[in-house]
Structure formats: structure tokens, C-alpha cells
Amino acid sequence: MRRVREPIPWPLSVLGALGAALVLVPLVGLVIESPWGDLPSLVTSEVVLDALALSMFSATAAAVLSVLLGVPLAWLLARGAFRGRSVLRAAVTLPMVLPPVVGGAALLVALGRRGVVGEPLDEATGIVLPFSIWGVILANTFVAMPFLVITVAGALGSIDRRYEAAARTLGASSLSVFTRVTLPMIRPALVAGFVLAWARALGEFGATVTFAGNLPGRTQTLPLAVFVALESDRDAAIAMSLVLVTVSLVVLVSLRDRWWGSR
Amino acid sequence: MTEGLRARVRVQRGDFLLDADLVVGAGETVALLGPNGAGKSTAIDAIAGLAPLDAGRVELDGRVLDDAEAGVFVPPERRGIGVMFQRYLLFEHLHALDNVAFGLRRAGLGRSAARAEAARWLDRFGLTTVAEQRPGQLSGGQAQRVALARALAVEPRLLLLDEPLAALDVTSRARSRRLLADDLDGQACPRVLITHDPLEAVLLGDRIVVLEDGRVTQVGTADDLRRRPSTPYVADLVGTNLLRASISGGRVRLLDERLELIAADVRTEGPVLVTIAPSAVSLHREEPHGSPRNAWETVVTGVEVRPETVRLSLAEPRGLVVEVTAESVEVLGLRPGSAVWASVKATEISVNRS
Numbered sequence: 001m002r003r004v005r006e007p008i009p010w011p012l013s014v015l016g017a018l019g020a021a022l023v024l025v026p027l028v029g030l031v032i033e034s035p036w037g038d039l040p041s042l043v044t045s046e047v048v049l050d051a052l053a054l055s056m057f058s059a060t061a062a063a064v065l066s067v068l069l070g071v072p073l074a075w076l077l078a079r080g081a082f083r084g085r086s087v088l089r090a091a092v093t094l095p096m097v098l099p100p101v102v103g104g105a106a107l108l109v110a111l112g113r114r115g116v117v118g119e120p121l122d123e124a125t126g127i128v129l130p131f132s133i134w135g136v137i138l139a140n141t142f143v144a145m146p147f148l149v150i151t152v153a154g155a156l157g158s159i160d161r162r163y164e165a166a167a168r169t170l171g172a173s174s175l176s177v178f179t180r181v182t183l184p185m186i187r188p189a190l191v192a193g194f195v196l197a198w199a200r201a202l203g204e205f206g207a208t209v210t211f212a213g214n215l216p217g218r219t220q221t222l223p224l225a226v227f228v229a230l231e232s233d234r235d236a237a238i239a240m241s242l243v244l245v246t247v248s249l250v251v252l253v254s255l256r257d258r259w260w261g262s263r
Numbered sequence: 264m265t266e267g268l269r270a271r272v273r274v275q276r277g278d279f280l281l282d283a284d285l286v287v288g289a290g291e292t293v294a295l296l297g298p299n300g301a302g303k304s305t306a307i308d309a310i311a312g313l314a315p316l317d318a319g320r321v322e323l324d325g326r327v328l329d330d331a332e333a334g335v336f337v338p339p340e341r342r343g344i345g346v347m348f349q350r351y352l353l354f355e356h357l358h359a360l361d362n363v364a365f366g367l368r369r370a371g372l373g374r375s376a377a378r379a380e381a382a383r384w385l386d387r388f389g390l391t392t393v394a395e396q397r398p399g400q401l402s403g404g405q406a407q408r409v410a411l412a413r414a415l416a417v418e419p420r421l422l423l424l425d426e427p428l429a430a431l432d433v434t435s436r437a438r439s440r441r442l443l444a445d446d447l448d449g450q451a452c453p454r455v456l457i458t459h460d461p462l463e464a465v466l467l468g469d470r471i472v473v474l475e476d477g478r479v480t481q482v483g484t485a486d487d488l489r490r491r492p493s494t495p496y497v498a499d500l501v502g503t504n505l506l507r508a509s510i511s512g513g514r515v516r517l518l519d520e521r522l523e524l525i526a527a528d529v530r531t532e533g534p535v536l537v538t539i540a541p542s543a544v545s546l547h548r549e550e551p552h553g554s555p556r557n558a559w560e561t562v563v564t565g566v567e568v569r570p571e572t573v574r575l576s577l578a579e580p581r582g583l584v585v586e587v588t589a590e591s592v593e594v595l596g597l598r599p600g601s602a603v604w605a606s607v608k609a610t611e612i613s614v615n616r617s
Contacts, residue, residue, distance in 0.1 A: 166352040
């Protein structure tokens with residue numbers, strides 16, 4: 001078959017190229033400026049390894065927590081029949097729009113040592129959330145879960161519910177319809193939502209620093225460590241940034257088919 | 264205790280009202296026949312418990328499953344009603360064997376026991392070779408039989424089949440229909456088969472219930488429908504002519520037509536339905552002489568060539584279908600617009616009170 005190249009309108013190519021440059025130039029700069037010789041020692045320093053481990057752990061924990069709580073929440077939003085559902089739907093997605101610092105402040109007011117929930121929690125159980133790793137996970141979940149919720153709720157709203165009806169006529173209770181039929185059907189959305197939430201949690205800065213602080217080895221995640229290092233040790237900051245870019249790239253590449261569709 | 268299904272189904276969907284009675288005896292197959300949009304699938308949903316009744320009652324083997332007035336509603340998973348859906352709805356994430364085992368697992372069987380039982384069903388249906396295949400890899404006919412095995416494996420008290428062959432292509436439909444007849448033959452549970460295909464209804468149903476626009480318009484055997492169709496839809500399905508008429512003084516006056524006919528057996532007065540088999544009408548180039556007392560001149564409006572015969576429609580009575588051989592079409596030189604004399608013997612006109 002003969003193929004004729006479709007002409008690209010020139011304003012689209014110029015603006016599109018500018019858009020690509022906006023994304024690529026800073027990344028290329030990061031690579032050029034990297035202190036390649038010192039990279040191994042910089043990346044394996046205790047501060048970086050601690051921050052990397054903390055980032056990986058807290059992002060994964062937040063993504064898992066987002067699935068555990070977010071999938072049922074998405075189900076309620078997509079299927080539940082109760083008053084105020086549309087208000088709840090808007091409220092749940094608010095953290096996606098809210099400046100993360102505001103989210104962190106809200107968490108502090110509610111769950112801080114003197115907070116409305118935090119104080120009774122401290123008195124009853126001795127658990128103090130802020131300025132601990134649990135605080136990091138909580139702040140991460142706060143900003144990341146909405147990404148999973150809207151992805152999963154969208155899938156729940158669009159699947160063919162006749163399959164669930166078929167399962168019921170085969171004797172499946174509503175809970176086993178959910179676990180045996182609905183969940184397998186929304187699996188692609190679940191995976192995409194998990195990765196989105198994980199990626200959002202990995203890059204989390206504002207809510208974390210506000211609610212959990214910036215304690216090296218305890219609550220200092222990689223983005224916080226980068227920010228601190230920019231003031232004192234520029235090479236270390238670039239090295240850590242490079243680590244974050246690499247981790248993000250690996251995730252993106254491994255999921256590119258899911259994301260962009262297989263074409 | 265009455266065995267089988269007794270249902271009075273009333274469901275309102277916007278402007279559409281389904282109001283139908285359905286009785287299915289033990290071991291019986293009832294074909295629910297009707298055009299698209301007649302409410303057949305709504306009836307299935309109501310009986311299976313996938314849509315609650317607005318009024319009425321569903322009773323299976325003496326057990327009340329839904330009673331709008333009494334506030335009884337048994338959810339679908341506890342009704343013991345198997346459904347084979349039109350699109351089969353096999354679970355894509357499970358292979359054929361686990362699709363069949365699905366209901367058995369939910370009934371409390373362990374994984375290996377459920378699989379062994381499911382394997383027996385696949386074996387019975389000659390599907391052992393596709394046990395490990397996903398629904399997407401099955402042919403239409405295989406998917407249909409896996410869906411049937413899945414519905415039957417839980418030993419339902421009633422089986423509902425929603426257009427079981429509609430999703431198949433024409434070439435495999437006849438074979439699948441024979442297989443389905445065989446598969447259903449050995450089953451004890453009563454069955455409701457939904458279809459818009461009169462052939463399916465006749466071949467698979469012991470009794471036919473005709474549903475039109477949410478109402479049951481006729482109940483009977485295939486023979487009853489053929490002999491005494493009660494609506495134009497049924498008449499059209501069984502390939503005969505149904506005309507509305509009124510009788511006064513022994514003469515049959517067709518409504519909306521100038522034509523009067525003479526029927527041999529007229530013992531009634533008032534509004535009637537007249538049935539004339541398409542093959543009972545003869546066509547002539549000139550006014551016929553001899554025995555037929557009913558003869559009139561009209562025009563051919565349509566010609567449809569079939570494998571064995573040719574079906575013509577006439578201008579008067581409007582749309583009357585006549586079946587003749589290809590030779591007579593040629594001899595008489597018939598084509599749309601041809602003038603023609605039609606005649607029918609008085610003994611070929613069947614009159615039923617409407």
C-alpha cells in the first residue's frame with residue numbers, strides 16, 4: 001500500500017516542539033550538570049539511601065492504603081445511593097486541586113498532637129502521627145488517593161453491569177460479585193490508579209513537609225532531601241534528582257502500553 | 264404445591280408497561296415469542312429477580328419469589344433460576360471450565376470438587392477440548408454451549424434462555440438449534456425460551472406465548488398459532504393472511520376494503536378474524552369461471568422470489584400474500600403493476616370470532 005505523508009500544519013509543529021522543549025530541556029540540563037565522577041559515592045551516601053528507602057516505602061504504603069480505602073470509596077461514589085453523594089465526590093477529589101501545603105496544614109489541625117482527632121487519639125492510644133513515618137504515609141495518601149478513586153470510580157461506572165447480574169443468577173452474593181467479577185473486570189483501571197497514586201506519593205513535598213516535618217532518617221523523603229541539598233550541596237541535589245528521574249522513567253516505561261494504549 | 268412457574272409480571276419502564284401472565288409446567292419449555300421491544304427481556308429480568316416487579320407475583324414450585332403487594336422479594340442469588348443471557352456474558356478473566364465452576368463454587372463446593380463437576384458438564388456437551396480456553400477464544404457456538412452448561416451446572420429450578428441463538432451467525436444457527444434441543448431434552452427443570460424467531464419457538468417450545476407491546480396476545484401450540492393467529496403479527500410470522508372483517512347476513516365484509524367474501528362455514532355474526540392461507544389463493548389472467556364464488560380483479564404490488572415458490576402481494580385486500588409457483592408467474596407474466604384476477608374457494612376461508 002502506498003503511504004502519503006499527512007502534512008502537519010506549521011503552527012502545530014512549532015508550538016508542539018516548544019512544548020517538548022519545555023519538558024526536555026530541564027531534564028537534559030540535569031543530565032549534563034551531573035557530577036558523573038562522584039555519582040556513585042553521592043548516591044550511596046547515608047542521607048540519600050535513607051531518603052530513597054523512606055520515599056519508596058512511604059509511597060508504596062500510601063498506594064496500598066489508597067487501594068484498601070480508595071476502592072471501597074470509589075464503589076460508594078460510583079454505585080452507592082445516598083444523599084450528598086455528589087458533594088462527597090467533589091470533596092474526595094479536592095486534594096488533587098488543593099495546594100499540598102494547605103492539605104498538610106489541614107492534616108495538622110485535625111490530626112496534630114493538639115488536633116480535634118489527634119489529641120483524643122494521643123490520650124487514648126499514645127499514637128502521635130505528625131513528625132513520624134506514619135505522618136509521611138498519611139500525608140502521601142491524602143494527596144495520592146484521589147487519583148486512584150477517580151480512576152477506579154470511572155471504571156466502575158463504565159463496565160457492563162450485566163456480567164454482575166449474570167454472577168448473581170449463578171448464586172453469587174453481592175460481596176462475591178464484587179470480589180469475583182467486578183474487581184477482575186476493573187483490573188486495568190486498578191493497576192493504572194495504583195501507579196498514578198504511587199507516582200503522586202513519590203513526588204509529594206508540601207503536605208509531607210507541613211505535616212511530617214523534615215527529619216533526616218525519619219521523615220525526610222527524597223524530594224525533601226533534594227530541596228535541602230540545593231542550599232548546601234548542589235551536586236548531591238542533582239544526583240538525588242537523577243535518582244528520582246530514573247525511578248520515574250522505569251515506572252513509566254514499564255507501564256507505557258497501559259498508559260498510551262498499545263499502538 | 265404447584266410445580267413450575269406461575270408469574271404475573273407487571274413492570275413499568277417509562278412509557279412502556281409490561282403486563283404479562285406466564286405459566287410453565289414441570290418439564291415444559293415455553294417459548295416467549297415477540298418482536299423486538301415487546302418486553303421479552305424485561306420479563307426475564309423480572310422473573311430472575313434482576314428487576315423488581317411493580318405489581319404482580321412470581322411463584323416457583325410453590326415458593327413466592329416476588330410479591331409486590333406482600334412486600335416479598337427474594338434476591339436473584341437465592342432464587343435458583345438459571346439464566347442464559349443473549350450475549351452469554353461469560354466471564355472474560357476465567358477460562359471455560361472456571362466459568363462453569365463459578366456457580367458451583369458459590370454454592371459452597373470446594374475448588375477441586377467444583378472443577379470436577381464442571382468438567383463433567385463440559386464433557387457432556389462435548390466441550391472438553393476448550394476447557395482451558397478463555398471466552399474470547401471460543402467460537403460463537405462453543406460460547407453458547409459453555410453459557411448453557413454454566414447455567415445448568417447449578418441445577419436451577421427454572422431455566423431462562425434469552426435469545427440463545429441470536430448471537431450466532433446464520434450458518435451455525437441450525438446446527439446449534441439442534442444441539443440446544445438435544446441439550447434441553449434431558450433437563451427436568453421447566454424452561455422459558457425467549458425468541459423473536461418463530462422457527463426457534465416452534466422447534467424448541469412445547470407451547471408458545473406471544474408477547475406484543477408488553478401484553479400476551481396469544482397462547483398455544485404452534486398448530487394453534489398457524490390455524491388461528493390472533494394478531495397480524497402472528498399471522499405474518501406463520502406466513503398466513505389475517506384480515507379483520509365483520510359478518511352480517513352470512514357475508515364476510517372486510518374492514519377498510521370494498522371486498523365481500525363468501526365463506527363456507529359462517530355460524531356467527533359481528534366482528535371476526537379471517538384467515539386465508541397464501542397458497543389457497545389462485546391467480547388468473549381473466550375472470551375465472553367455475554366453482555370459486557370469490558373472485559375479484561386487482562393489481563400485483565410486490566414479488567418476492569423464494570427458493571421453492573414466489574410470494575406476491577396484492578393491492579386488494581391490501582397486502583394479501585399469495586403463494587404461487589415460479590411457472591405460473593412466468594405463464595401469467597406477473598410483475599409489480601400487473602392486473603390480475605384472484606380467486607379463493609369458500610372452503611379455504613377460515614372465520615374466527617375476534
